[in-house]
Amino acid sequence: MSSFNLILLKTLFLIRSLAPGSKITNPDKLFLIISTQYLSLIEKTNPAIHYSEKFSRQQPGECAVCLSGFMKGERVRKLRCNHTFHKECLDKWLQQYLATCPLCRTRVLPDEIVVNYHQLQDNIRNGGSFDDSMFLLSALYGNSLKKLF
Structure with a gap:
């Protein structure tokens, strides 16, 4: 099961x-x-991680859901499609809509x-x-x- x-x-x-x-x-x-x-x-x-300076060099510094910049230490989720969002923003999105990336629509859950x-x-x-x-x-x-x- x-x-x-x-x-x-x-x-x-x-x-x-x-x-x-x-x-x-x-x-x-x-x-x-x-x-x-x-x-x-x-x-x-998609485990949440803490945003850091090292992470910021690899990813855009802004959440595409709320359009706010990431701050060091904030909880973020990086999806398999490599898009990153604030944990709270993405979780709210995934609960209200289809469970897909807000940017590219890659499935997050079946x-x-x-x-x-x-x-x-x-x-x-x-x-x-x-x-x-x-x-x-x-x-x-x-x-x-x-x-x-």
């Missing part, structure tokens, strides 16, 4: 524990849980992870139930997830 599947299972167990009935009762807490898991995947694939993340958020935002969330996940990963609950 991939690490993403394990993270999804952890998230589902947390969702189930927060939703005693079948309705999701605390959407803010669920958004936080899902976003935290999503950001941990981003961190695992499409199915991004689609699943946004579908779970939409389900919660629209008052969906735990069972609805399970349906969304099983559409991607088969009925094997339902057997766990």
Whole structure:
């Protein structure tokens, strides 16, 4: 089982524990849980580093999301495409849009992870139930997830 599947299972167990009935009762807490898991995947694939003078000689000195210059010691993410952004700017971008580089559109995460993340958020935002969330996940990963609950 991939690490993403394990993270999804952890998230589902947390969702189930927060939703005693079948309705999701605390959407803010669920958004936080899902976003935290999503950001941990981003961190695992593209770890944040501290910006330094040595780094600045190799890269442009400005974040293309907020258009502010990098300062020594700030946390930045350098993507596989070699574009660099403030960690917070890029994380916000990746949560709101497709998980692609804001400049060249190189994928940061696989499409199915991004689609699943946004579908779970939409389900919660629209008052969906735990069972609805399970349906969304099983559409991607088969009925094997339902057997766990």
